[in-house]
Amino acid sequence: MGIHDIIEGKKQWRAHGARVKALxxxxxxxxxxxxxxLFKVGPIxxxxxPLLPGIVGFFEEGVATGKGVVELIGTDIAAFCDDLVKDSPTYADVYQESISAEPGADEK
Known part of the structure; x- marks a missing residue:
C-alpha cells in the first residue's frame, strides 16, 4: 500500500463521513x-x-421515502447487523479457528 492509496482512502473516508453527517x-x-x-464483531x-457505504445508501433511500430509521431496521441494531454479516468471515471466526487448530499447525 503506497502513499497514494493511503491518501485516496482518507479522501473516501471523509466523503463517507460527510454523507453520514447529511443524514x-x-x-x-x-x-x-x-x-x-460492526467494528467490534463485524467482517474482516x-x-x-462495501458494507458501510451500503448502509449509508440504504439510509439515504429511507430518508428520501420519508421512513424513520426504526421502520427500516427495527429496534434491535445488533440483530440487524448480525443479519448483514451472517455469511462473511469475522474476526471472531478467525479467532475461533486459531484456538481450535492443532498445536503447531501454523508451523507447517
Whole structure:
C-alpha cells in the first residue's frame, strides 16, 4: 500500500463521513451504533468493503421515502447487523479457528 492509496482512502473516508453527517440526527445515531458494533464483531473486510457505504445508501433511500430509521431496521441494531454479516468471515471466526487448530499447525 503506497502513499497514494493511503491518501485516496482518507479522501473516501471523509466523503463517507460527510454523507453520514447529511443524514437526519436519528439516522446518524443509529449509524454510529451500527458502526461501533460492526467494528467490534463485524467482517474482516469491513474497512475496505462495501458494507458501510451500503448502509449509508440504504439510509439515504429511507430518508428520501420519508421512513424513520426504526421502520427500516427495527429496534434491535445488533440483530440487524448480525443479519448483514451472517455469511462473511469475522474476526471472531478467525479467532475461533486459531484456538481450535492443532498445536503447531501454523508451523507447517
Amino acid at each position: 437526519p440526527p436519528d439516522y446518524q445515531i443509529v449509524y454510529k451504533e451500527m458502526q461501533k458494533y 473486510n469491513l474497512p475496505d468493503g
